[in-house]
Each structure stands twice: as structure tokens, then as C-alpha cells.
Amino acid sequence: MLIPKKVKHRKWHKGRGRNKRIASNKIALAYGSYGLKAQTPAWISSRQIEAARRVMTRYLRKGGKMWIRIFPDHPITRKGSEVPMGAGKGAVEHYVIPVRPGTVMFEIDGVADDQAKEALRLAAYKLPVKTTVISR
Known part of the structure; x- marks a missing residue:
């Protein structure tokens, strides 16, 4: 899965209410002709990104090129079960x-x-956000 090699701080605060705003960067296509754009805010885990990537690569087989524009660098902590x-x-x-x-x-x-749109549609099923397929 995707994990950072090194982070400045091992454990981060959750962050409160800053996720309600719309994005100001990564809002336009930079590399490809088709893209998958988020419509709602959410936390996307490294496992969900990997699942979406696998679905797209399996559908596209050897054709085309794919770019992942997001990287999970926000650590989420959890205490063990039944810990006081x-x-x-x-x-x-x-x-x-x-x-x-x-x-x-x-x-x-x-x-x-049609192949690009179908691959992105299949990837959207793996993500916890509402999405739309955009093109140049």
C-alpha cells in the first residue's frame, strides 16, 4: 500500500472543519485526457487508492497510461480494543x-x-466520495 517514507510528525491532529471548503489545487487535468474528480469531501485511505488503481489497470490491460494525483500522508491513530x-x-x-x-x-x-470513462467509473465504486468523470 501507499505509505510515506518519512513524515515530519509521527502522529497528527485530526483537523476540524477545514475539509468543508472546495479544493484550490489539483482542480484541473494536468497529465491525462480524462480524470476522476471528487464531488464530496472525505478521507481516502491508502487501501482505497490501491483498490481503485488495481481495478483501472486490470480494465485497461497494457493500453494507456494512468496517473494517481493524490498521496496518503495523514496518519490516523487507533488505540487497541478494550484499552482504558x-x-x-x-x-x-x-x-x-x-x-x-x-x-x-x-x-x-x-x-x-469509452474505455477511459468505463475504467474511471469502475474505480469510482472503490472510493468513499461521489465523483464525476471529466475530460479535456
Whole structure:
């Protein structure tokens, strides 16, 4: 899965209410001709990104090129089950990327129009956000 090699701080705060705004960067296609754009805010985990990537590569086979525009660098901690309150913050369990509405998450190029749209539609099923397929 996708995890950062090194982070400045091992455990981060959750962040409150900053995810409600629309995205200001990664809002346009940069590499490919077709992209998958988020319509709602959510935390997307490294497992969900990997599942979407696998679905797209299996559908496209050897044709075309794909870009992943998001990277999970936000650590999420969790305490063990049945651990009493107190005794500090839990251990890092997984990594997520907080995605805002309007963020382009995946891009595809080098395949036919209908094939690219179908691959992105299949990838959208694996993600916890409402999405739309955009094109140049």
C-alpha cells in the first residue's frame, strides 16, 4: 500500500472543519485526457487508492497510461480494543488523504474515450466520495 517514507510528525491532529471548503489545487487535468474528480469531501485511505488503481489497470490491460494525483500522508491513530481511557494517543494504524470537493484524483490517457470513462467509473465504486468523470 501507499505509505510515506518519512513524515515530519509521527502522529497528527485530526483537523476540524477545514475539509468543508472546495479544493484550490489539483482542480484541473494536468497529465491525462480524462480524470476522476471528487464531488464530496472525505478521507481516502491508502487501501482505497490501491483498490481503485488495481481495478483501472486490470480494465485497461497494457493500453494507456494512468496517473494517481493524490498521496496518503495523514496518519490516523487507533488505540487497541478494550484499552482504558488515558495513557496517551494510540499507535498509527493507517494513512489517509483528506480530499476536498473538486480534487482530481486519477487521470488516464492513451486509450479510447469509452474505455477511459468505463475504467474511471469502475474505480469510482472503490472510493468513499461521489465523483464525476471529466475530460479535456
